Amino acid sequence: MIKKYYLLSPGPTPVPERALSAAAEPIIHHRTPEFSAIFMEVTEGIKQVFGTKEDAYILTSSGTGAMETAVVNLFSPGDKVLTINGGKFGERWGNICKAYGVNYKEIVLDPWGKDFSKDELEAELKARPDCKAVFATLSETSSGAMFDIQGFAEVVAKTGAVLVVDGISGAGVTPCPMDDWKVDVLLSGSQKSFMIPPGLAYIALSPKAWALAANAKLPKFYFDLKKAKKNLADKTTPWTPGISLIIQQKHALDIVKKMGLEALFAHHRILADATRAGVKALGLELLSQRPGNVLTCCKVPEGIEGSKLVKTMQGKYMAYIAGGQDPYKGKIFRIAHLGYMGGFDIITALSALEMTLMDLGFKFEAGAGIRSAQSVLKENWQ
């Protein structure tokens, strides 16, 4: 058979055809009215996804670059902050703070997938009146967990601290309206629900965050948002931006603009519901207490070798799901359902999973996963 490749990973995600073909057009210069118009249209689109009236900034970097941008632009050495570490990406907040000498207290959620409530956060903040920030994650890609960002924001807004949210995999999949919820910093990456290749990252700051930025003393140059702000007023960027990626982003955002943000969230909810229904029908267990709509993280069932499961999915069926990371390598697997994916991509994922489980001798009713997913999809199809 022809070895056809199916991308089912939580980043990069499939790129819409029109955004792909746009990258094949000759490059244009970035200091032109023609490009500025596209650039400003993209920043508007990001603002829409972020739910904010504040400016959105486009960085040429991966999402991690935007995380560093948040830290270096808002804080000074020794500042006390709180980080919520519910997995590999929550842990990264602490690592960045450490690299820059920010005094962070880390809330480690063990095992991955464990939830953290706004009440627990409130208690932590009460014990730390000098805390300047809470660093959280909208969707923890390593565990599939969602966090109660709305609740966190409610709690943090009552204090002098700011709430900084890594929305790299979550923004555009699940609601996180910055202004309504009072999220102070939201950031994301281009290769998730923004539906284009990796290489761009997006960030926006609330007025409360900008006030912190005014006195932040950490060193910065490439990621300096004051320079970005000054340049945005001239509809441009301080450094040469990823021109072709920004043009691709315009075309991908056209889809979001056309369908509307609510429909985009509903789309992802349906795909996630179908996937969860499918894996549960196979007798699999989810890792997270509060699973999100970005990806579905399943525990590898007893008696099955996790690395073999992922290898068979990827190697034999070319269904590129993701395995577990760090301590969860071989223990979990992750099926993504974000970005430019349709209902039948979920069917493909579950079909490849069923065939793989058969190969590995796992006992289940063949077709049960697909049937359950199909029922969710059929019910919601429109």
Next chain:
Amino acid sequence: MIKKYYLLSPGPTPVPERALSAAAEPIIHHRTPEFSAIFMEVTEGIKQVFGTKEDAYILTSSGTGAMETAVVNLFSPGDKVLTINGGKFGERWGNICKAYGVNYKEIVLDPWGKDFSKDELEAELKARPDCKAVFATLSETSSGAMFDIQGFAEVVAKTGAVLVVDGISGAGVTPCPMDDWKVDVLLSGSQKSFMIPPGLAYIALSPKAWALAANAKLPKFYFDLKKAKKNLADKTTPWTPGISLIIQQKHALDIVKKMGLEALFAHHRILADATRAGVKALGLELLSQRPGNVLTCCKVPEGIEGSKLVKTMQGKYMAYIAGGQDPYKGKIFRIAHLGYMGGFDIITALSALEMTLMDLGFKFEAGAGIRSAQSVLKENWQ
């Protein structure tokens, strides 16, 4: 007439057709053997262009990100260094050092285009035995000047300092063999002679530079080369890289591999010679004492309004040359001849320039510029 756009700017530069169409192919995952093979092939290609046996690192950022990478990975607060500022990009070295608390002494070359000799550098270094680095520019894009990097390296190699070279517009156009010349850090960007869109930057370090890096105390995270080194051993990057750009880079480097580096340098020398012959035949004067082969910077002739010249070239003839930057705005204009450009792109540039000069009432023999350029091209065409 159809308004056809001709890109003649010193970055972005035209992208070869095969590299353009590669970006229209569906995205693949970066943690796969398939991508790792492409990634390693690209790092080999960069090493070839840089003339080094050391590892080359691919950053997802603009060239400025690679400049910051050099500073934060090699130095500690208060370290004494020397920067050579011969224009907007040489000045950037000082700005980055300033942002990070590196104690820099800046050699300002005024006016832009003024040369700086290795003997002058030697004298500066003798007066500063505690100098840890010299920051230089291979091709200063704001003035069109080349610097004597070979001479600088000869001088610096005799001291304890390292030579850090911004090769953003110069690498691949003009020789700068790191290992042979003893350049300690060389960096570049993807949108110049590497012939793909902006979004990637490249950097390599000599063993002398790595020794400095071992004790460098400046904070870093996204641009941490120790993390990049550890990941390169596994044929990957610490953060999600610009996947589609790296694949495009593979295809653009195929051209370099096929023609060879010497031929690539010769190609750029011919284009530059033709351009210089052309503008001189029109009675125009170059800005630089030591003009390079990357771009040709001309002074706007007496009696002509510089902003009008650039506006006519870009707006009426759609020949997208660049104007002057900062204090040289309106005083110079810049015709690039780097990357994926052929001989007739030079004819186009000079033809648009002649027509523009006619529009603006400048007196010269019509066709003289093209004739002179043509003669250089014809003589060297093969």
